[in-house]
Amino acid sequence: MSYLTDIGALARKDLRLELRARDTLPAMLLFVVSALVVFHFTLPQGASRLAAFGLLWVALIFTALLGLTRCFAAEREQDVLDGLVLAPSDRSAIWLGKAIAMLAFLVAAEVVALPAFALFFGPGIDGRTLAGVALADLGICTVGTLLAGMAAASRARELLLPLLFLPLAIPIVIGGVGASVNGGVRYVEFLVLYDAIFAIICWASFEYVVTE
Amino acid sequence: MIRARALEKRYGDKRVLRGLDLEVERGGFLVVTGPNGSGKTTLLRLCVGLAQPTAGELEVDVSRGRLGFLAHEPLVYRELTALENLDLYGRLYRVPERRERIGMLLERFRLWEARRERVGSYSRGMLQRLALCRAFLHEPDLYVLDEPFTALDAEGAELLDRELAERRERGTFLVATHAPARFEALATAQVAIVQ
Amino acid sequence: MVAAVTMIAFFAPEDADQGLSQKIFYFHVPIALTSYACFGWGAWKGLLHLWKRSPGADLESYVAIHQGVIFGALTLVTGSIWAKISWGVWWAWSSNQLVLFLVLFLFYAAYFMLRFSVEPGPRRANLSAVYALFGVALIPVSFMAIRLANDFIHPTVFTSNGPQMSGRMFASFCVSWAAMLLLAGTLYRVELAGKRLDSRLRELRELLA
Numbered sequence A: 001m002s003y004l005t006d007i008g009a010l011a012r013k014d015l016r017l018e019l020r021a022r023d024t025l026p027a028m029l030l031f032v033v034s035a036l037v038v039f040h041f042t043l044p045q046g047a048s049r050l051a052a053f054g055l056l057w058v059a060l061i062f063t064a065l066l067g068l069t070r071c072f073a074a075e076r077e078q079d080v081l082d083g084l085v086l087a088p089s090d091r092s093a094i095w096l097g098k099a100i101a102m103l104a105f106l107v108a109a110e111v112v113a114l115p116a117f118a119l120f121f122g123p124g125i126d127g128r129t130l131a132g133v134a135l136a137d138l139g140i141c142t143v144g145t146l147l148a149g150m151a152a153a154s155r156a157r158e159l160l161l162p163l164l165f166l167p168l169a170i171p172i173v174i175g176g177v178g179a180s181v182n183g184g185v186r187y188v189e190f191l192v193l194y195d196a197i198f199a200i201i202c203w204a205s206f207e208y209v210v211t212e
Numbered sequence B: 001m002i003r004a005r006a007l008e009k010r011y012g013d014k015r016v017l018r019g020l021d022l023e024v025e026r027g028g029f030l031v032v033t034g035p036n037g038s039g040k041t042t043l044l045r046l047c048v049g050l051a052q053p054t055a056g057e058l059e060v061d062v063s064r065g066r067l068g069f070l071a072h073e074p075l076v077y078r079e080l081t082a083l084e085n086l087d088l089y090g091r092l093y094r095v096p097e098r099r100e101r102i103g104m105l106l107e108r109f110r111l112w113e114a115r116r117e118r119v120g121s122y123s124r125g126m127l128q129r130l131a132l133c134r135a136f137l138h139e140p141d142l143y144v145l146d147e148p149f150t151a152l153d154a155e156g157a158e159l160l161d162r163e164l165a166e167r168r169e170r171g172t173f174l175v176a177t178h179a180p181a182r183f184e185a186l187a188t189a190q191v192a193i194v195q
Numbered sequence C: 001m002v003a004a005v006t007m008i009a010f011f012a013p014e015d016a017d018q019g020l021s022q023k024i025f026y027f028h029v030p031i032a033l034t035s036y037a038c039f040g041w042g043a044w045k046g047l048l049h050l051w052k053r054s055p056g057a058d059l060e061s062y063v064a065i066h067q068g069v070i071f072g073a074l075t076l077v078t079g080s081i082w083a084k085i086s087w088g089v090w091w092a093w094s095s096n097q098l099v100l101f102l103v104l105f106l107f108y109a110a111y112f113m114l115r116f117s118v119e120p121g122p123r124r125a126n127l128s129a130v131y132a133l134f135g136v137a138l139i140p141v142s143f144m145a146i147r148l149a150n151d152f153i154h155p156t157v158f159t160s161n162g163p164q165m166s167g168r169m170f171a172s173f174c175v176s177w178a179a180m181l182l183l184a185g186t187l188y189r190v191e192l193a194g195k196r197l198d199s200r201l202r203e204l205r206e207l208l209a
Helices: A002-021 A024-042 A049-069 A073-078 A081-086 A091-121 A127-152 A157-180 A185-209 B040-048 B082-092 B098-108 B124-136 B154-170 C002-015 C020-052 C057-087 C096-116 C122-153 C167-208
Strands: B002-011 B014-024 B029-033 B055-060 B067-070 B142-146 B172-176 B189-192
Touching (some): A002 A024, A024 A049, A049 A127, A049 A157, A073 A081, A127 A157, A127 A185, A127 C122, A157 C122, A185 C122, B002 B040, B014 B040, B082 B098, B082 B124, B098 B124, B098 B154, B124 B142, B124 B154, C020 C057, C020 C096, C020 C122, C057 C096, C057 C122, C096 C122
Parallel strands (some): B029 B172, B029 B189, B067 B142, B142 B172
Antiparallel strands (some): B002 B014
C-alpha cells in the first residue's frame, strides 16, 4: 500500500535528518541523565520507591518534551512543510512518519535512562514497568507529535508546546507510575485505552492541523 | 482549469486580495504581475490550496498530485542531498521510474555533479534549480510558479527557458513575475494586480 | 428572565433543611455539569467547523469554551469552599471532581494561549477545533486516570460522594441545574452577539477605508 510507503519514506527522512544534524538525540540523552542526577539530590533520605519512580517519569516526560520541541524544527526553519502538505499523500502520513521517528528517539533515550535509573536509585524495573514505559511512549509520541505540529503554526512555539502537552500527559504519567509500582494490570490497561483513543483522534485530525 | 470570482483573502485585519477575478483555460499561460506585496504570492498559494479564500469562489480543476508548485522557498531539506530530497518527493508523488526521472532532471538543470552534496552547501542559483527539479519532477498538468527566474544566473535562466518551452504544450501555467517580458513568447494572457 | 431563574435557584435550596455545606452542593455540582456541557458544545461546534466548514462555528466554539472555563473556575472555587466547610481543608487531592477540573482548567487555559499565539484565520480555527475535540476526549480519560491515581497517592480518607438525594432535594437540584444551564446559555448568547457585533464593525470599517 502506498500509504505505508509514504509513512516509511517520511520516517526514514526524519531519522536521516537527525543522523546528519545530531542535535536532538544527544541533547535528550544528556538531559535525562542530568535530570536523574538532579533528582537524586532532591529526594530526601530514605524516600519511598514510589517517590523514586515518580521522578523517573518526570524525567521521561520532560526528556520527551525536549525532543518534541525539535520535532518540526527542520520543517519550520526551512518552510518545507508546505512541500509535504502539497504532496498527494494523506497528510496523516506526515504525522505518523514523524511520530515513528520520535518514538525511535525516545526509546533510544530510555535505553540510557532506565539503566541509569537502576544504577542511581536501585533495581526495581520489571516487566510491568517496561510495558508501562512502552505504552506511555506510544501515547507521548502520538499526541506530542500532533501538538508539536500545532505549536509549529504559532508565534510562541517553544513556549506553547509544554502548555499544550502537559495536561494531556497527566493521564499518561498516572498510568505509567501506576504500572511501575505494581499498582496492578489496570494501569497498563488504562494506558492501552489512552493510546487507542488519542491515536485515533490524532490520525483523523492531523490533516486539519497543517492545512487551512 | 482555474476559475476565480470576487476572490478575497484576509490575514487578520489586513486585506491582501480583494475582488479578484481570474480565469485560466486548459493549456493557457497566465502571467501575473504587480508590485511587491500586492498579493501575487498569496494568489498562487490560494490556487495551490495552501491557503483558503476568506470570500469569493475559487475552482481549480486539478488534483494535488498533478500540480507543480514553485514557491518563494525551495522546499527542500538543507541537511539532505539533492538525490535524497528528490527521492523523497518522488516517492510521495508516486513518480514512475523514479531514479531515471530524477537523474534526467538533475542533468538538465546541471546539478548532476552536485547530487550527493548536502543542499545546505548550494548557492542560491543551485537551490533555485533544485526547486525547479522538485516542481517538475512529477510532470504536472498545472504549473504554478512564483518568480521562477529568481536567483538564476544567465546559464540557469537559459536552462529554465528551455524547460518551459518544452513543457509549454503539455501543461497549463500560472506564473507570478516582476519581469513579464521574459514570458512574452509563451504567455496567452497577462493580469496585473493593483493595490 | 435570567434574574427570575437565578432567584428560583436561590429559593429552592432553602426548601431543603440541610446545613450550609449541603447548600453549596446545589451550586457546585450544577456548575460543574454546566461546565461539561459548555465544553461539549464547544467541541461540537469545533467538529462542525472541521466537518461542514460552517461559517461562524469557530466563534461559537470559542465562546462556548470561554463559558466553560468561567464555569470551571467557579467549580474550583465552590468546590474549594465545600471542601473547607466539609473537611476543613481548602484543597483535597482525593476529590476526583476537583482534581479533574484542575486538569481541565489547565488544558483549556492552554486553549486560550494557543488562540492568542496564532493569527486569526482558518488556520487558527482549525487548530482550535482540533484542540477542543481533544478536550472532550480528555474529560472521561482524565477522570479514569484520576480515579486510578487516588488509589496509590492518597489513602482514601475523605469520600467525595454527594449526599443521598431525597425527592425534594432532587427537585431543587434539578431546578438549580436548569438555572445554571440557562445562565450559561444566556451568557453564551450575550458574548456571542458581542463578538459578532465586533467583527461586523470591523468589516464596515474596512469597507469605508
